[in-house]
Amino acid sequence: MDSNQQFHTRTALAEGLRRLFKQLEERLSLSRPINAYLAGGMAVHLYTANRVTTDVDAEFGGRVLLPNDLMVEVTLEDGTPQVVYLDTNYNSTFALLHEDYLDDAVPVDLGVEQIRVHVLSPVDLEVQPP
DSSP states (O other): OOTTOOOOOSSHHHHHHHHHHHHHHHHHTOSSOEEEEEEHHHHHHHHHOOOOOSEEEEEESSOOOOOTTOEEEEEOTTSOEEEEEEOTTOOGGGSOOOTTTTTTOEEOOOSOSSEEEEEOOHHHHTOOOO
């Protein structure tokens, strides 16, 4: 997979995602890095900059107890207020993913130290980047 993929990380939703992962990092008091793999609408947003959803579907590379009350308020470019939050019910076992989907995920730098964020490949998201 192309590790030089250009993601849309300067949008209001991407900034909300960054703040959400920073808050999660603080709440979990992580002592060592953990991988997070983004799927769903927020992953599509990072590829396309189109608003798809504000919930974050993420799979973690270790056991993580996700807080139910973690959310970030953002104001979209058109002035619409939204809330970005982790979907605590997301489960990748219900998704139609091939066996190498984690290996094919593309790293994205969101400026978070202890959470290594990866975005599922466009093939796994069924997205054609612009």
